[in-house]
Amino acid sequence: MNSEELLAFLAAVGHAQRLRIIKELASGTLYVSELARRLGVSRPLLYMHLERLEKAGLVVGRLELSDDGKALKYFELAPFDVQLNVDTILAAARQDGASETGQAGQAE
């Protein structure tokens, strides 16, 4: 994880609404409209946030067909675990220059 990815991650989580989304999804997968109702948030707004969370790798969405033929966009939490301290940040910065040496290390 380099600086850019770390930043995207932190900026994604560092927002009240998105934190709420994570909390809600923690209890299980939901589709967008249902999630919007639970959070009391407009669907387009929720879309924006989900998009951002997905880009940062915090959630993943998939389109599914329900029994009665309706298309439902389900979102679920992606497992993430980032230790945040000075060393972590410096380590991320060190990755920036390093041109992907080593054959595809662990976790991204």
Added chain:
Amino acid sequence: MNSEELLAFLAAVGHAQRLRIIKELASGTLYVSELARRLGVSRPLLYMHLERLEKAGLVVGRLELSDDGKALKYFELAPFDVQLNVDTILAAARQDGASETGQAGQAE
């Protein structure tokens, strides 16, 4: 650490400039003007960021008098270490309602 504090922390770190400030301060304490020069940032702007970092508890500043009588505002990193995953976030949320029971637990 409750949701509010966690959010302040994440929002503080989730910004490119402030991440740079942390990196720079990682190598040692600096006073504002010097830090501004190193980062190539205007001093008032740096002030804003430092203020935010200080509120979130990431840095601490103290005013000192140099040998030649000049007042220098030094900033240094405060030790921080936050594990960021779903459980951590849910744990923070759980603290929100809990009205400070238990006599002053560890770390804030």
Added chain:
DNA sequence: TTCATGTGTAAGTGAAGACTTACAGGCGGG
């Protein structure tokens, strides 16, 4: 006194992003 260093803040500009309203569909059922 003037110049160079520093702290601190006020006030304005500008861009980013959060949020809304409004629309384009698709499907099933009355």
Added chain:
DNA sequence: CCCGCCTGTAAGTCTTCACTTACACATGAA
């Protein structure tokens, strides 16, 4: 056909926040 549910996205508004310029003030040295 017209509702009810859903997915998408476009196009605005509006607020927040990043950032600049400009000032007031203090000190030590020339």
